[in-house]
Amino acid sequence: MHYFDKGKTTCYHAPMKQFKLGDIALLVISLAIVISSFNSYGDFTGKPEVRVRAGNQEWVYDLSVDTFATFYGPVGETTIEIQDGKVHVHDSDCRNKVCIAAGWVSKPGDWIICLPNDVFILVEGTMASQEGGVDDTAF
């Protein structure tokens, strides 16, 4: 199979030197792959979404698109506003207005809740919104 030797009838070939050029090339390529795989963590916080639950229904909004949205609950209307990558409750028919007082939120994991009107607003990263809590336990 190997005819690497000079003059000998066996297939014994001279010992290979350790760390040749190709090794270093392979190492660099592998390192590049490993480092680029870290980008998957960037996605986790990179593109946050707003998940809103009102009653039994859920809506998902892109946090980077400015918008108003109104949800209907047991005591009336709750309007949220998304602006400059942040979200807050603009107006609500509830009594204490705690949700409005909560102000603006923007980070994945931040949330606002309006208990009287049963509206729940949660900022999530892209991955978290797709997988729910499963990936945490899988780790």
Added chain:
Amino acid sequence: MIRHSKSDRYARIEFVALLAAFALFLSTVEYLIPKPVPFMRIGLANLPLIIGLGILKDREYIMLALLKVLGQGLVTGTIFSYIIVFSLGGTIASALVMYVLYRFGKRWISLVGVSIGGAMASNGVQLLLSQLILFGDAARLIAPPFLIVGLITSIILGIFAQQFVQTSTWYRMELEKCS
């Protein structure tokens, strides 16, 4: 030790069986070592595959790879579970890549590079499989630790294999037999 001629098929089969037994033993050792995630492997059982590159014929090499999967499945008790798919996919990918790297790149690549290539192929295929079967997109999250561990252990294994091949008289004798 009796010298077998190359036509002696039984001696060759015995030789493959010896390397397969070596892989079985190393699978056991690997299984003993505690790991944070069950499928995160050190890849000890790949050592016979790396060392066998220079002294096995193509068919024998394929046989050794399949025996390694079988042995690993037996030791870890996963032979009839979906985990065997990961083992099989990873081993076939790494065996193929290591074979190609060794066969065509021997002049520029030592066994260290061969080992790195094999580990990356194995891990890549296993990540792909985990994306398809287990985790979906979340597989990307386990990629970095998985790949880093694979890279480090493959370098260590490669250096060991390279040292072994350079210094072992047993290996030299096998090389002389396979002419």
